[in-house]
Every structure is written in structure tokens, then in C-alpha cells.
Amino acid sequence: MSSPHLSYFNEQNLQELFLKHDFKKIKSGFLDSLSTNNYERFKNLYKNSIIASIFAIVCFMFSTIQKFLPKDVIFIFFKKN
Secondary structure, eight states: OOOSSSSOOOHHHHHHHHHHTTEEEEEEEEOOSSOSOOHHHHHHHOSOHHHHHHHHHHHHHHHHHGGGSOOOOEEEEEEEO
């Protein structure tokens, strides 16, 4: 799938870039695109609790499905040598 971004970084090309400038990777991992508990967030946006519940349920379903899909949000911490 092509990316809509002008620049696309992944763990490998970021690691090559930082190693080239004398950094070392100390930690990396993945972040979820959506959280499983969004009810309070939607409750603050929509005063109707039914609408907030529907949005929270839909987000919960998507957040569960994302566990089985390829990860697309990474984090990497580097430290200068």
C-alpha cells in the first residue's frame, strides 16, 4: 500500500540515519492508533450519552481489529554515543 506522506520513515532507515551520525538505538516499539477506552473522551464531546456510547463502541471495535493488522506507528529512542 502506498503512503500518502511525502517522506516515509521506517525502523531500518531511521536506524541507518542515526547510526551514521553516531547515535545508538536504546528502545523501540509500536503504538496503537486507537485506544480501547474512549467513552470519557466522547462523553466530553457529545453530551448525549447514547451517541458517546456508539462512538466508543465503534472505536473499541477498530482498536481490537488493529491488533491483527500490520503496525504503522513506531517509536524509537536513540542516544548519542
